[in-house]
Amino acid sequence: MSSSNLTETLCIVGAWLVTFGAVGAYGASVILRGRRLSKIVPPEQRRWM
Amino acid sequence: MTTTKTQSASNLSPAPTGTGSRGTRVLGGFALVFLVIAVAYGLFISPADAQLGNTIRIIYMHVPTVMAAYMAFIITAVSSGMYLWKRTEFWDLLGSSGAEIGVLFFAVTIVDGALWGKVTWGVFWRWEPRLTTSAVLLIMYIGYLAVRAIPADPRTRATRCAIIGIVAIVNVPIVHKAVDWWRGLHQGKTVLGTIDPEMGGTQLFAMYSALIAGLLVCVWLLIHRFRAGFLAERASDLGLDQALEERRLESSPATGEDA
Numbered sequence: 001m002s003s004s005n006l007t008e009t010l011c012i013v014g015a016w017l018v019t020f021g022a023v024g025a026y027g028a029s030v031i032l033r034g035r036r037l038s039k040i041v042p043p044e045q046r047r048w049m
Numbered sequence: 050m051t052t053t054k055t056q057s058a059s060n061l062s063p064a065p066t067g068t069g070s071r072g073t074r075v076l077g078g079f080a081l082v083f084l085v086i087a088v089a090y091g092l093f094i095s096p097a098d099a100q101l102g103n104t105i106r107i108i109y110m111h112v113p114t115v116m117a118a119y120m121a122f123i124i125t126a127v128s129s130g131m132y133l134w135k136r137t138e139f140w141d142l143l144g145s146s147g148a149e150i151g152v153l154f155f156a157v158t159i160v161d162g163a164l165w166g167k168v169t170w171g172v173f174w175r176w177e178p179r180l181t182t183s184a185v186l187l188i189m190y191i192g193y194l195a196v197r198a199i200p201a202d203p204r205t206r207a208t209r210c211a212i213i214g215i216v217a218i219v220n221v222p223i224v225h226k227a228v229d230w231w232r233g234l235h236q237g238k239t240v241l242g243t244i245d246p247e248m249g250g251t252q253l254f255a256m257y258s259a260l261i262a263g264l265l266v267c268v269w270l271l272i273h274r275f276r277a278g279f280l281a282e283r284a285s286d287l288g289l290d291q292a293l294e295e296r297r298l299e300s301s302p303a304t305g306e307d308a
Contacts, residue, residue, distance in 0.1 A: 008103055011165070011167055015110050016088075016092065016110055018164075019110045022157050026150075034277040037283075038068075040280075041280050043063075046283070
């Protein structure tokens, strides 16, 4: 594999990993934060529907 | 009366143990389906582009993330305007949730663009119009989040953020039109300003699958982030109530002695 092809492959894989990694990590942090806060807040104040 | 109250209490379903609900689970399921299709077509099934080659696979991530970011910033601007009008916690929380998610997606857009630039232009970054205005836009919304983090009275903080949320949105059309207004390296505007009109078949399918997935994930995140923010406010209220109660108990014995 030539140097330019290697760079291209690394950049493509990197772009997908960055996108899924960043959005996935943020989503997980929001979910965990919600679960942690749910233990503090009384049930009657955390009804969504 | 007692029987009726007991019956209605027993009819209530248990309170959720997080920010999820039936609606978010359905939405998350749809997002997951489109993500799987986007990965399959974007990375494996769709062919390389005649002009862009395999770098089109970066565009399958670049376009959905920027569209999601724009949507989040527009939600922030609308919520900011509504907050200044209605002055309710709902609009403040929705605006801040949109700003945070917009920053996330826009930062990812810039990183993806830089990786595409490395392959196509040979460099990660150029101070050309689209990239420069994008950097300014990102900094403005990071500023929004920084202002939100400054300790202040909640109403004052919400008003400051609402003003920034309205001012910052002006930069979105400037970023979008930068390729038309100034000559730069970034490719010109195409269908909806983002999707190439010459694209067809599996390439177009991959692009639209990724676009729908990106927007669904953005809405899903927005709902969860809004609810987490709502819970944080309630937890903060409880902490304040508890502190006031402790203060009241501390002062009570002294009052008793004085009497």
